[in-house]
Amino acid sequence: MIFLELNKITVSPIKESSKSIYWHPPGDKSISQRATFLASLAEGTSRISDxxxxxxxxxxLIALKKLGVGIEIDNNDVLVTGVGKFGYRASNNTVYLxxxxxxxxxxxxxxxxxxxRFKVDGNKMLRNRPMEWVVEPLKDMGAQIEWLNNYGCLPVGITGSRLDGMHHRIKVSSAQAVSALLYAALLADKKTRIYKKTKARDHTERIFKYFDLDLIDTGDYLELTPPEKILPHDIFVPGDISSAAFLIGLxxxxxSSGLELTVKKVxxxxxxxxxxxxxxxMGADLTIINQGELCGEPIGEVIIRSGSELSGVKVSGDVFVQSMIDEIPxxxxxxxTAKGETVITDAFELANKDTNRIITTIELLNNFGIEAYPIEGGLVVTPGEFTSPGNLEVPNDHRISMVAMIIASFCNKKTEIYNWxxxxxxxxxxxxxxxLIGLASTDDDSSSLGPSIYMEMVE
Incomplete structure (x- = not known):
């Protein structure tokens, strides 16, 4: 059971549950963001569902609206009326993200x-995220970008200019570096070729192909020929596997056996x-069924059943770790909860998330009585019994907050969590x-899904 009070949440020990649950997770965050950006550059209106x-x-969405892009809400869908490739309206206000x-x-x-002329900024957490591995290649293309406070971090000032298509070699294991340069390549004057450091999320490549853009993927590099114009497309966003991972993990x-969760259209x-x-x-009773495709993305249903005895594992390899980088907490x-320790390596990117997630994950486990410690590029987790710290303030990291609540539900007594x-x-x-799983209840309106959060923030 969960009780709410301002920014404090009280989590009580869970009760055993025996039932079958069907759940459609919220839309994928990575795809939602990429879809709205691409639709904003189109000449016409795209409908984005889910x-x-x-x-x-x-x-x-708010940032794009302030730049002149048409944003309308139709029930739970978003209608994005693009302004063309070079139609963003200069704003005296900061583009806040x-x-x-x-x-x-x-x-x-x-x-x-x-x-x-534009200024891009974010909150305190975002101001600590590295930006130089995006900005420096853009400068090579002719972009005029200046650091307004600290080198390598937001805020930045931008004066629009012509971008030259060129060859890039990505230096970090991040899909965002590839995505940023692919979007720049849409606006360049000739072909752009991008050599990736490692295989990472390819949502940008998939949605570009869904929009019929001229993108070649050889495996070694990506090559984009900039289009004269971008046509609108309706987009259905599949469920977010990173969000679903929290309930699957729970x-x-x-x-105890008897609890079955089916995650639909994920x-x-x-x-x-x-x-x-x-x-x-690790030995979990997990199966995948009804696989298909939605707007260029593979989807299906994941079935997870409780009651399996889990074993510790070793997780390594750049490509494999990238495929679960947000799920490591x-x-x-x-x-x-497994038998035997788990060792996670090659997760260097975790240091540059909302927090240094290697450190904040370890600190979270330690606070709940679990032995965990850092190693180069990762961490080691030794299984044990969760014990409640009584009260805990979690860092400003959404994924750490959710893991904290899940762990607290397995403790021997109530836990008060601040900043949840x-x-x-x-x-x-x-x-x-x-x-939905029957482990908690809340009447808190701020956690509801749907466009109400847009109306709240836009006001």
């Missing part, structure tokens, strides 16, 4: 080729399914989903 309604995506690193990096790329952690892009593969290796919680509402960044409906 978009994620969260602070990150809403800040994205809240907590979203994805939106800020793509936005910097797009504004670099627009007419006028069911896997349950020692994204099964192979660059995102590492967490599911690891759970199967919940994996660490699951690992604490950072979940609004990516999964405002987290508490309702918890309630």
């Amino acid at each position: 978009i994620l309604w969260s602070e990150d995506t809403v800040n994205n 809240g907590n979203s690193a994805t939106s800020s990096r793509i936005m910097i790329s797009l504004l670099s080729a627009q007419k006028g 069911v896997a952690m349950q020692k 994204n099964l892009n192979p660059t995102r399914t590492g967490f599911l593969e690891i759970l199967q290796r 919940i994996l660490a919680a699951v690992a604490a 509402d950072t979940v609004r960044v990516s999964f405002p409906g987290f508490l309702e989903a918890f309630n």
Whole structure:
């Protein structure tokens, strides 16, 4: 049971549950953001269905609206009327993107080729996220970008200019670096070729192909020929596997059998399914059925059943770790309930998330009585019994907040968690989903899904 009071949440120990649940997770955050950006550059109106309604995506929509893009809400859908490739309107106001690193990096790329002067900024957390590995290649293309406070971080000032198509070699293992340069390539004067450091999320490549853009993927590099114009397309966003991972992990952690969760119409892009593969290796009763495709993205249903005895695993390899980079905090919680230690390496990118998630994940586990410690590029988790710290203030990291609530529900007594509402960044409906499984209940309106969060923030 969960009780709410201002920014404090009280989590009580869960009760055993025996039932079958069917759940459609909220729309994928990565795809929602990329879809709205691409639709904003089209000449015409695109309908985006099943978009994620969260602070990150809403800040994205508000920013585009202030730049002259048509944004209308039709029930739960978003109608985006694009302004063409070079139609963003210069704004005297800061283009504010809240907590979203994805939106800020793509936005910097797009504004670099627009007419006028712009300033891009975010909240305190986003100001600590690295931006130089996007900005420096853009400068090589001719972008005029300046650091307004600290080198390598927001805020930045941008004066629109012509971008030269060129060859890039990505230096970081991040899909956002590739995505930012692909969006810049749309606005360049000739072909752009991008050599990736490692295989990472390919949502941008898939949605570009869905929009019939001339993108070649050889495996070694991507090559984009900029289109004369972009035509609008209707987009259906699949469910977010990263959000679903929290409930999938929660069911896997349950020692007693009888609880079954079916996650419907969820994204099964192979660059995102590492967490599911690891759970199967650990011994979880997890199956995938009804696989298909939606707007260029693989989808299907994931069935997870409680009661399996889990074993610790070793997780390594750049490509494989990238496929579950956002799920490592919940994996660490699951690992604490397994038999034998779990070792996670090659997760260097975790240091540059909303927090240094290697450190904040370890600190969270330690606070709940679990032995965990850092190693180069990762961490080691030793299984044990969760014990409540009584009260805990979690850092400003939505994924750490959700893991904290899940762990607290397995403790021996109530836990008071402060700063829990950072979940609004990516999964405002987290508490309702918890309630669906029968482990929690809440009457809190701020966690509801739907465009109400847009109306709240735009006002």
